[in-house]
Amino acid sequence: MTAIKHALQRDIFTPNDERLLSIVNVCKAGKKKKNCFLCATVTTERPVQVKVVKVKKSDKGDFYKRQITWELRDLGEVDAKDPSKENPEFDLHFEKVYRWVASSVAEKNSFISCIWKLNQRYLRKKVEFVNVSPQLLEESAPRGEAQSVAGGDEDALDDYQELNAREEQDIEGMMEVCEYAISNAEGFAEKLSRELQVLDGANIQSIMASEKQVNILMQLLDQALSEVDNIEDKLSSYEEMLQSVKEQMDQISQSNRLIQISNTNNGKLLDEIQFLVNYMDLSKGHIRALQEGDLSSPKGIEACINASEALLQCMNVSLRPGHDQLLAVKQQQHLFSDLRDTFARRLTNHLNNVFVHQGHDQSSTLSQHTVDLSLPKHSPLHRDLLRYAKLMEWLKNTQREKYEGLSMTYVEYMTRLYEREIKDFFEVAKIKMAGTSKEAKGKFATLPRKESALKQESESLHGSSGKLTGSTSSLNKLAVQGSNSRRSQSSSLLDMGNMSASDLDVADRTKFDKIFEQVLSELEPLCLAEQDFISKFFKLQQHATVQPPLAQPETEETDGAITSKVTPQSEPRPSLSSEKDLVRMMMNKIFQSIETELNSLIALGDKIDSFHSLYMLVKMSHHVWTAENVDPASYLSTTLGNVLVTVKRNFDKCISGQIKQMEDVKISKKSKVGILTFVTGFEEFAELAETIFRNAERRGDLDKAYVKLIRAVFMNVEKVANESQKTPRDVVMMENFHHIFSTLSRLKISCLEAERREAKHKYTEHLQSYVINSLGQPLEKLNHFFEGVEARVAQGVREEEVSYQLAFNKQELRKVIKEYPGKEVKKGLDNLYKKVDKHLCEEESLLQVVWHSMQDEFIRQYKHFEDLIGRCYPGSGITMEFTIQDMLEYFSSIAQSH
Secondary structure, three states: OOHHHHHHHHHHHHHOOEEEEEEEEEEEOOOOOEEEEEEEEEEOOOOOEEEEEEEEOOOOOOOOOEEEEEEEHHEEEEOOOOOOOOOEEEEOOOOEEEEEEEHHHHHHHHHHHHHHHHHHHHHOOOOOOOOEOHHOOOOOOOHHHHHHHHHHHHHHHOOOOOOHHHHHHHHHHHEEEEEOHOOHHHHHHHHHHHHHHHHHHHHHHHHOOOOOHHHHHHHHHHHHHHOOOOHHHHHHHHHHHHHHHHHHHHHHHHHHHHHHHHHHHHHHHHHHHHHHHHHHHOOOOHHHHHOOOOOOHHHHHHHHHHHHHHHHHHHHOOOOHHHHHHHHHHHHHHHHHHHHHHHHHHHHHHHHHHHHHHHHHHHHOOOOHOOOOOOOOOOOOOOHHHHHHHHHHHHHHHHHHHHHHHHHHHHHHHHHHHHHHHHHHHHHHHHHHOOOHHHHHHHHHHHHOOHHHHHHHHHHHHHOOOHHHHHHOOOHHOOOOOOHHHHHHHHHHHHOHHHHHHHHHHHHHHOOOOOOOHHHHHHHHHHHHHHHHHHOOOOOOOOOOOOOOOEEEEEEEEOEEEEEEOOOOOOOOOOOHHHHHHHHHHHHOOOOHHHHHHHHHHHHHHHHHHOOOOOOOOHHHHHHHHHHOOOOHHHHHHHHHHHHHHHHHHHHHHHHHHHHHHHHOOOOOOOOOOOOOHHHHHHHHHHHHHHHHOOOHHHHHHHHHHHHHHHHHHHHHHHHHHOOOOOOHHHHHHHHHHHHHHHHHHHHHHHHHHHHHHHHHHHHHHHHHHHHHOOOOHHHHHHHHHHHHHHHHHHHOOOOHHHHHHHOHHHHHHHHHHOOOOHHHHHHHHHHHHHHHHHOOOOOOOHHHHHHHHHHHHHHHHHHHHHHHHHOOOOOOOOOOOOOOHHHHOOOOOOOHH
């Protein structure tokens, strides 16, 4: 660094009459590292100018050049960033802020110290130093390397002081008076010395003349001191008087403070009394409504609601500290507790009576709904009970135990009511589904509906779990009660349950679909209405958690004073995770028979016809989808979802049953096979399924079933074809795959497009195979002859030289051709037609298709023979005994004759 300083001094500053005092190696903060030097300099000429110069190395050589020069007087602030830590960064505030990073902390400190000293000497502390260590700012600190560079010049600068403006003016005036001041300095100095001696003498005389005045001044000072002593005495007497006044004022102030405290206490006491009166006072009208209010009339219910809300506000008021120790407050709390218990007891008894009364009234109207396959509506009951919803909310917040007791009572009575209604409803649905006679239905409609009979019938209907025989026989007993032949009627219904799908027409299945849809349509609004009522009446909206039981104050009398203590109502009860779970629990209890009855109805429908599972899957899926859109977690959605699993399982059993029937099929050994029964069965299933599943939500289940069925059909068709003895394998494959291809092409089932193409391929493949195998070699000797010709050519014999072979000369060829005149060919084709006719069935009408394919194959062979004759026997003039036109006439005449 010393070498650099000398180089800079020599090359840059000496030519400009400047001295370099300090230098620091820096680069700009936050940018690419481009080093430069900041130099602190002073001029050698008077007056001294202090500068900060930025020097940068030239890009074209190794010499340095001056880049930017700032006057030190333009420097406003030096920011060293951190006075306690060693930080190489610092800022210089000129016309803008320049941020630098020094190569070392020592260089930075040396440079800042030099700037501070220059500021002290030449700028009268104009520059501000921020975040600079105090050690650097001490003027007595040892001078650094920069001062050693300046040497004696800087010491000489310390003794030099600039003249101020007044001194400059005085010197100029003196020099103007003495004209030879500049030309004869020594004479001017002597004159000034003489004048100075004259002035000193005058000053001494003036001082001596002023001694008398000093004595006079001392006397005046003594007088002033005596006056001060008098004033101090008076001030002391005044202070004693003021002290007395101060004591009296302190007494007055203390009295006023006590009066103010008393007023404040009285005001606070009044506020407390007003608070208790305003928030713990219940009007006589509210008390009368809680004790004697009419809970059956709308006005009485409204009065009770207002009174209960007022009572709850009084009981829930937040008492301030100490209020619970007041006797009046304890008495009022005791009154509130008595009113709460009394009204809760009255409300509970009244609602219990309402539940019981409504349950008995509804049971009398059950019979009028059973004939029409509809469920009674409970909207009047809900409408009447919803008037008590706010009172139930009050009971829930104050008497949790009674609230839960009421909810259990409601669930108990409604469970009985709904169980009777649902059982009657499903009994009628099963009878309609089983298809009993109109006369039997009329008798059933006129039967007396007694509760004991319903119970016995329900037990007989559901007693045998999973056995439909018992349920169907009990249905017959209900339908034809009073007849003398129970066994015959039960067996007739059993026979109906065991009927195959082919014995039931579309009308029966449509009727079943309507009944099942009506059952679901009746159950859905019933469950939704009941769940909505429970949520509103019992205030079980979707809140976070169920509130714990409220603590109840108990009262006891001690020494004539009534005190209260808070004890829990009862031992802790298990809390539900949410009120939503409580709604679901109540719904499960009330409608506990719905899922069982639905499963029983589904089992009956599946027993009557396994294809009913298709209808039930579509209907049930639609209702589940609708219920999930309304509320995915509702009771209806959950229950129908569970039943849907059973329906899906029955649907899978139906598909498995179809596949099992395919695997168990047996064919007759004496008759031709024709179209297999399971192929037509698949056609019937597909036509029915496409009608049922049009725009259905569970189309994916059907597509999976299609794939299983069609693969089973393909596999079992091949199995039957391999086992067939009467009908050729190719015929069985050709006819059945043609039927499958026609069915899939007509129904246009997108998921079976690959199977449709496969069926077409198998049909075409086996048609061609059957044609080739049946047609065989109608010109057998001619075939053998030309096979030999082709063998010679394959061995390397030239085609035109084949006629020179002994076994294949022209005479041998003519001999073979004469053995197949047109008459013999026609006879052979006629026998072939009869054989094909015996193999093919009439349902598919493939005889003409097969006959036309045989015609094409025969013509192909004929053209092949002619081609070989033309290539191997050129110019021989040998031709067949019949032409292609003759063959076309043979095939046409044979087809027309049959």
